[in-house]
Amino acid sequence: MIEFAIVSGKGGTGKTTLTASFAVLAENKVIADCDVDAPDLHLLLKPEIKQKSEFHGMKRAYIRKDECIECGICRDKCRFDAISEDYVVDPISCEGCEVCFYACPVKAIEMRDTVSGYWFVSDTPYGPMVHGILEIGEENSGKLVTVIRKQALFLAQKQNVNYLIVDGPPGTGCPVNSTLSGLKYTVIVTEPTQSGLHDLERIVNLAHHFNVRPFVVINKHDINEEVSLSIKKRLNEINANFLGSIPFDRTVNDALKIGKPVVEFAPESEASLAIKEIWERFKKSVLA
Ligand code: SF4
Ligand code: SF4
DSSP states (O other): OEEEEEEESSSSSSHHHHHHHHHHHSSSEEEEEOOOSSOOHHHHHOOEEEEEEEEOOOEEEEEOTTTOOOOOHHHHHOTTOOBOTTSOBOTTTOOOOOHHHHHOTTOOEEEEEOOOEEEEEEEETTEEEEEEEEOTTOOOHHHHHHHHHHHHHHHHHHTTOSEEEEEEEESSSHHHHHHHTTOSEEEEEEOSSHHHHHHHHHHHHHHHHTTOEEEEEEETGGGOHHHHHHHHHHHHHTTOEEEEEEOOOHHHHHHHHHTOOHHHHSTTSHHHHHHHHHHHHHHHHHHO
16 A cells, blocks of 8 residues: 655645545545644545544643632642633643642642544545544644544555555644654645745655655646746755646636536646646656
């Protein structure tokens, strides 16, 4: 089984468009959406939820009022002002540091699991999909990404699929680390801008750090051919493989508007033909 992630140095580069198209083109696959802070793959793949599970990111303090002697120590010690005057913990302000838990003289505080988000196993017209969402204000996206990857791998092995396609989060932060760690391949989507080149180098470095082979796709390459060319040249120096370019094509936006992968919405469009070529080239490279 080939497990790989599609990532980008920043949001809005066309990462989800490419992932959704790969999900159509790949035969026998499981799809995982690890962009848990702002998931949008579901808008294109229309998953039908079959299983919903709670995600517990971190424990938070809870005061048992019947045991509390109202000494005030916990309020004095909490650096996050998370405990009210009448000794109720605000779950949004509580950072789960446990200081109050250890400081309470009568052991009236417990650390309780709280629901930080959900993960789902769904059916899509293109194959099974594992995805999730963090509650607003929650910060444990790396941990939820790990849960989703583990569940997707379990499903992929159980169903003996050929591909596990992971839509990674944008950027180079903690959830991207959780996405890349343990993978063999990644497809990085970039755009021909100077900042795009800078972001690309950062994520290629990250891929090398995790021993993941990076392939690069330049999206909307024709909006700045000069920068596209310098990106291609730079790829050799940073030890990344050029996989192909996608031209600017209005059908991509039309497909997004009606919520369909572009290769299905307009299979003969310029963008779709380019994506199909990219997919074939990627398959050849990783199966060689
Ligand atoms: S666990 Fe930490 S942040 Fe939460 S209420 Fe206790 S002291 Fe405050
Ligand atoms: S430290 Fe314990 S006993 Fe004191 S106010 Fe807080 S919860 Fe109540």
